[in-house]
Amino acid sequence: MERPRSGCPVNLAVELLGDGWSLLVLRDVMFADRHTFGELHTGSPEGIATNMLADRLHKLTRAGLLTREPVPGHKQKVHYRLTETALDLFPVLLAMAAFSLRHLHPDPELAAFARDLQEGGPEREAEVLARIRRANGLAEPRPAGAA
Amino acid sequence: MERPRSGCPVNLAVELLGDGWSLLVLRDVMFADRHTFGELHTGSPEGIATNMLADRLHKLTRAGLLTREPVPGHKQKVHYRLTETALDLFPVLLAMAAFSLRHLHPDPELAAFARDLQEGGPEREAEVLARIRRANGLAEPRPAGAA
Helix, strand or coil: CCCCCCHHHHHHHHHHHHCCCCCHHHHHHCCCCCCCCCHHHCCCCCCHHHHHHHHHHHHHHHCEEEEEECCCCCCEEEEECCHHHHHHHHHHHHHHHHHHHHHHCCCCHHHHEEEEEHHHCCCCHHHHHHHHHHHHCCCCCCCCCCC | CCCCCCCCHHHHHHHHHHHCCCHHHHHHHHHHHCCCCCHHHHHHCCCCCCCHHHHHHHHHEEEECCEECHHHCCCCCCEEEEEEEHHCHHHHHHHHHHHHHHHHCCCHHHHHHHHHHHHHHHHHHHHHHHHHHHCCCCCCCCCCCCC
């Protein structure tokens, strides 16, 4: 990050993620299993433009939220995956979705997953997190108390 | 809100709040007890410009997140207060702050309050929420199960 406007924790998160697109790209990698430029572009419910997508992928990779790995055997094809750091944005995305479900009248179809997650409680959240870990090549965390 | 890019719950929250300043204005009303234009301008740790602040106050008021009331006996003086809807952004701001505390190296002094809130758990959160309610003229919520 360039020199921040202030060192307030809320501001640092806003400067990193509050640009109108970064959180949507992370949402798509996290919840829609989109990992290539093509998938993220054609699958975007908001119709993200290619230059915007390229810029945000670059920014998120540089910030340590995504990794960028060539796909073996596919010249020019690259897989974007969430890092452990990005996984810690799961509660932020959930809190934003919960606010929307309550106040912003989301599309029922696009909101079905968020609603399911909210109603399923901590167990369902753990299930979804484990699935996200597998899809992004992240190891299962050690159970608390394990050596 | 104008016609959203999509009805996805995360996107609706991003469109409402992901503009780089709205969440900081709400943070200052919520956690720093700033309620007038002057307080919000001179107290801003990020040095928000007056035209930006005026624009965001207008937007947040129109969106039902702030109320705007003349201060009796002070011509031209206006108090901005959080609505019940805005109070539901408390968990979003907390989740963002928690992410920052863990990954973005905030200024220790500016992060002290967020850290205290995080370490204090649900009891401390309830205390702070009750204080925010009083400062914004919002009634205490009825205890669950009350008639």
